[in-house]
């Protein structure tokens with residue numbers, strides 16, 4: 006295998022870079038050891054925001070992400086959605102009544118950046134106005150401030166970048182891990198050794214340039230060359246709690262016991278509470294939320310929105326931030342900035358690392374990395390990723406028309422347009438092929454059988470569980486119980502799998518949902534887990550199950 | 555004043571109530587809603603302890619499985635009451651159940667303790683071992699079998715079911731089976747319960763039967779999705795069966811389960827026929843020293859009885875609750891798992907990372923003695939309180955298919971204890 010550029014990592018940075026280079030005509034290959042967005046990107050708060058928090062110590066980051074946010078809204082208009090925020094100002098704040106004013110002034114500054122991202126200027130609210138928006142709020146407040154941000158589906162963002170890269174000649178390999186970086190006699194990069202999941206043999210890839218987009222793994226990847234000292238991260242573990250449904254109208258910012266800000270945010274048809282941020286030096290491939298993290302997040306929100314206590318907590322999202330190393334005393338003041346490291350000076354010409362940064366500015370980060378690579382390769386072509394639509398981003402089909410043309414309801418149409426944009430009718434046309442093409446497979450979303458088939462055929466799905474990142478299969482409260490079997494049958498049909506492989510795929514999906522739900526398997530969600538376990542796992546593993554002693 | 559008040563209307567509670575009525579007692583039964591029994595597959599599992607590929611256990615007798623389970627799992631109810639007593643109680647429970655289900659046409663398939671489990675086909679596409687099952691299900695043993703696909707049905711995919719059953723026949727049961735999918739034009743696009751209700755109309759059942767007759771000539775049995783009627787299941791099944799002239803077998807159900815709903819309804823009818831007084835949810839208990847005096851109904855009514863049977867199920871039915879600490883919901887009894895007492899803990903420590911593993915939390919329930927009396931710190935909690943079914947700890951149906959066997963055995967034993 007021979008390529009000009011090998012990109013390591015299928016998060017937002019890696020897929021963004023592969024797309025950028027491919028569109029400039031560069032021969033590029035991307036290797037991702039799991040599925041797309043399985044790292045920081047898929048575990049993020051999914052906000053294409055400017056990060057008002059960073060205003061205090063990092064104005065550059067704020068502006069950067071506001072500008073790039075504007076571009077992302079254009080090229081992937083179907084995938085983004087507005088999330089209004091509410092910041093209640095409690096009377097316990099140290100500046101008394103002036104606290105509200107200070108917030109007001111602070112967000113005045115943020116408003117200056119908001120035109121870049123099509124933001125609505127903030128508003129100062131009285132207590133009554135605030136309670137009209139969020140009647141569940143409990144506490145003594147001076148009032149509140151609103152602001153607005155944009156949300157995105159980060160998994161699909163990566164998938165669409167990868168698909169567009171392939172459409173422009175790139176090669177993309179998921180479940181392919183880079184296990185070594187090869188160098189020539191002068192230390193220059195000559196390529197990499199990769200191993201596909203489930204295979205023992207290692208393949209050589211020849212490449213003139215290798216770019217490390219390993220997110221939190223970047224330090225380890227750089228360690229495959231002799232100059233690991235150049236990449237220093239301060240990995241911060243971040244947990245979100247996922248609730249069954251939308252619990253608030255606005256995203257609400259609350260204060261945790263240690264004074265940090267924690268939010269409860271409606272996201273698509275669920276709500277998230279996030280996040281924690283603690284130094285993490287454990288195994289990046291084996292992450293799960295601890296009891297303390299779950300309790301910390303719940304308590305932070307429960308004291309202003311006590312009703313949350315009774316809501317159904319279904320799952321967790323856990324990731325590690327790829328924050329660059331700094332000297333901050335407190336995790337939150339670490340820079341969200343990024344750096345493109347050219348390892349030439351350290352003895353490995355042709356090796357680059359794109360470290361740090363944010364989802365919100367993935368595109369411009371990728372652009373700058375691509376610029377550096379192009380200089381080295383002598384490619385003159387310029388970046389077009391801020392102008393050219395991602396697949397499906399060129400138009401938003403009319404929902405009502407879709408419900409007339411196909412036997413689907415309005416909600417299904419809306420969710421489909423959100424995920425596939427202009428390609429929605431291509432997805433729906435597949436429904437005509439089978440008698441059950443328009444049947445709802447996973448009612449939580451809802452996901453149609455034809456959408457599964459479309460994703461399996463056209464969106465680089467290797468494992469059944471990859472469909473979670475493509476069309477949110479199994480993320481609802483039932484954690485794949487209803488949709489899992491049918492999806493596995495459809496997957497087996499499309500891929501010609503035998504019975505054993507089909508069951509393994511279904512177990513793989515259930516296992517990934519189980520792992521995410523496990524830290525919060527209490528109350529109703531435990532009953533759900535009991536159901537899943539009784540329905541599926543008891544019946545299918547019988548011949549190989551050893552009784553416990 | 556009742557002799558026995560049973561809390562819970564699943565298989566365990568109903569067994570206890572019917573046994574107590576059979577002994578002539580005045581019995582009341584409290585039920586909040588339908589629980590696990592209404593979701594069950596149609597199979598009646600008594601005992602199956604899976605082996606390993608090198609030591610298959612499909613040929614072992616049901617009795618042998620009961621001994622094996624009791625020997626290897628110290629806290630399993632079969633171990634607590636002893637294998638011999640368990641076997642006798644299960645047989646008595648099965649007899650009660652058979653006559654209770656007779657009017658609904660669900661009479662369980664005959665079974666014998668000295669015989670092995672039989673292969674029943676499930677709509678998940680697996681050939682699972684079961685001791686018995688409700689009448690419409692049946693073991694798949696040989697001959698040429700047709701597996702029926704209704705048009706537009708997304709809950710039952712005949713292609714996959716046939717393929718998987720043949721696979722399991724070969725790999726797990728050592729049998730070469732001949733099962734082929736056949737397509738019917740009959741519209742199956744409703745959800746299972748809706749479809750079953752539609753087939754309660756015998757006109758629709760005849761329509762299905764005549765379509766079926768045309769495509770299944772020459773087969774020795776027919777496998778159907780489990781949707782052959784709900785309230786009039788008996789007639790619907792007979793209609794189809796008569797038209798086809800060979801055994802019509804319903805696959806075991808996954809959720810939502812028509813056979814589970816049929817079973818739960820039939821149990822309700824059996825309770826009424828037996829003269830058990832039905833009360834709704836109970837929300838509290840009144841105790842005095844060593845005895846339970848009464849329970850409180852949801853409307854505040856006081857329901858006194860001489861003895862009580864707790865058959866309130868596990869997590870699904872809310873008989874046991876867990877929120878970083880685990881307890882039985884009504885009396886606040888502490889819980890044990892198959893590994894021992896359950897401390898206040900986070901799920902990470904008592905639910906394992908892979909769903910296929912054995913999870914201690916999933917076996918949580920009250921600890922009992924051989925008379926099914928809940929035990930707290932080594933002492934009998936209340937002299938007149940007995941437990942039955944999934945609310946009893948120390949087992950999960952998932953690791954040794956036995957849920958209904960345990961419900962029957964503990965239901966019978968608890969009722970006898972309550973009347974002693």
Ligand SMILES: Cc1cc2nc3c(=O)[nH]c(=O)nc-3n(C[C@H](O)[C@H](O)[C@H](O)COP(=O)(O)OP(=O)(O)OC[C@H]3O[C@@H](n4cnc5c(N)ncnc54)[C@H](O)[C@@H]3O)c2cc1C
Nearest residue numbers: 014016017018038044045046049050052183220243364365
């Ligand atoms: C909790 C949390 C919340 C966040 N919230 C936001 C937010 O709201 N807005 C925002 O803008 N940013 C947010 N971020 C930051 C943002 O997610 C990241 O900056 C961004 O997603 C990083 O993308 P990446 O591609 O560099 O890294 P990743 O997404 O981690 O991708 C790296 C990829 O490299 C792969 N990889 C690693 N080693 C190898 C190897 N040897 N071979 C092959 N592949 C390999 C990994 O599998 C992984 O998929 C958040 C981060 C976290 C953790």
Ligand SMILES: Cc1cc2nc3c(=O)[nH]c(=O)nc-3n(C[C@H](O)[C@H](O)[C@H](O)COP(=O)(O)OP(=O)(O)OC[C@H]3O[C@@H](n4cnc5c(N)ncnc54)[C@H](O)[C@@H]3O)c2cc1C
Nearest residue numbers: 562564565566586587589590591594599836867943944958
């Ligand atoms: C999906 C699924 C499939 C299954 N498949 C099989 C199978 O194939 N074979 C098999 O043998 N077993 C199977 N089982 C298990 C089996 O159905 C039950 O475990 C068994 O019937 C025992 O039930 P139970 O009576 O103990 O509990 P349940 O059926 O759960 O009944 C408990 C009852 O107690 C009531 N209750 C609880 N608290 C109160 C209160 N305070 N007041 C009043 N009422 C209360 C509930 O409303 C409920 O009706 C399955 C279970 C599930 C969930």
